Amino acid sequence: MVAIDAVLADLKAEGDELEAMVAGLDEAGWRTGTPAEGWSIAHQIAHLAWTDRMAQLAATDPAQFAKTLEIALRDAEGFVDAGAVETLDETRGQPLEAWRESRKALSKALTELPPGQKVAWFGPPMSAPSMATARIMETWAHAQDVADTLGITRVPTARLRNVAHLGVRTRDWAYHIRGLTPPAEEFRVELTGPDGTPWTWGPVDAEQSVVGSALDFCFIVTQRRHRDDLDVVATGVDAEHWLTIAQSFAGPPGRGREKGQFG
Numbered sequence: 001m002v003a004i005d006a007v008l009a010d011l012k013a014e015g016d017e018l019e020a021m022v023a024g025l026d027e028a029g030w031r032t033g034t035p036a037e038g039w040s041i042a043h044q045i046a047h048l049a050w051t052d053r054m055a056q057l058a059a060t061d062p063a064q065f066a067k068t069l070e071i072a073l074r075d076a077e078g079f080v081d082a083g084a085v086e087t088l089d090e091t092r093g094q095p096l097e098a099w100r101e102s103r104k105a106l107s108k109a110l111t112e113l114p115p116g117q118k119v120a121w122f123g124p125p126m127s128a129p130s131m132a133t134a135r136i137m138e139t140w141a142h143a144q145d146v147a148d149t150l151g152i153t154r155v156p157t158a159r160l161r162n163v164a165h166l167g168v169r170t171r172d173w174a175y176h177i178r179g180l181t182p183p184a185e186e187f188r189v190e191l192t193g194p195d196g197t198p199w200t201w202g203p204v205d206a207e208q209s210v211v212g213s214a215l216d217f218c219f220i221v222t223q224r225r226h227r228d229d230l231d232v233v234a235t236g237v238d239a240e241h242w243l244t245i246a247q248s249f250a251g252p253p254g255r256g257r258e259k260g261q262f263g
Helices: 004-022 041-060 062-072 076-090 096-112 128-150 160-169 171-176 214-221 237-245
Strands: 188-192 198-201 209-213 232-235
Touching (some): 004 041, 004 096, 004 128, 041 062, 041 096, 041 128, 096 128, 128 160, 160 171, 160 198, 160 214, 171 237, 209 237, 214 232, 232 237
Parallel strands (some): 188 209
Antiparallel strands (some): 188 198, 209 232
């Protein structure tokens, strides 16, 4: 079982990195549009604040979260957008402090969750470490949107393993959310971490595989770069197809990014 403290430490570090990017922005900076269509930097941070609050609610008040989930399922994409806008309205367009508070509250809630207990979510139910891993993934992905907007080149760290792991574990989710049947057999996934360390998942003798840069794989599963712009090679028809639909996030399929959009 993954130790929750270690995952929460990575989550804090990811949040701290993103906060450092935005803390000094002026009003115009907060309004700057990002690669996510219709979303400014303020929307990005507001979304993270809202999603952290949803995760805290799921961990501390399952009955109330169930009611929220019922509403969300009627219009998943619209519900998410509305959550970001609601947070912006509440904070008068300055969501940073709200996000700081939601980060702390969620960390406390996940720490107090009994080991092994799963909580409902907009995707499959998750344990506390899995929920924290999902928050790392989303924080990292939205931080990439902000970094791309501000012209910041981030230095990848070993924390990417959390994102890559979730990307592998959510393989079947990408099929289910599209009404497709996942392949019956596992794939072999072999990635090279930022420091050259090999990260592997799946059977060594699997007939289909995905091999490449861990950073580029994380770009694929978070849909922050176009598949054709990345150093990830699939062997097998099913493995190749997976890379065209992969998504490590809950909710409807994303729009992704255009080929060549980031050089």
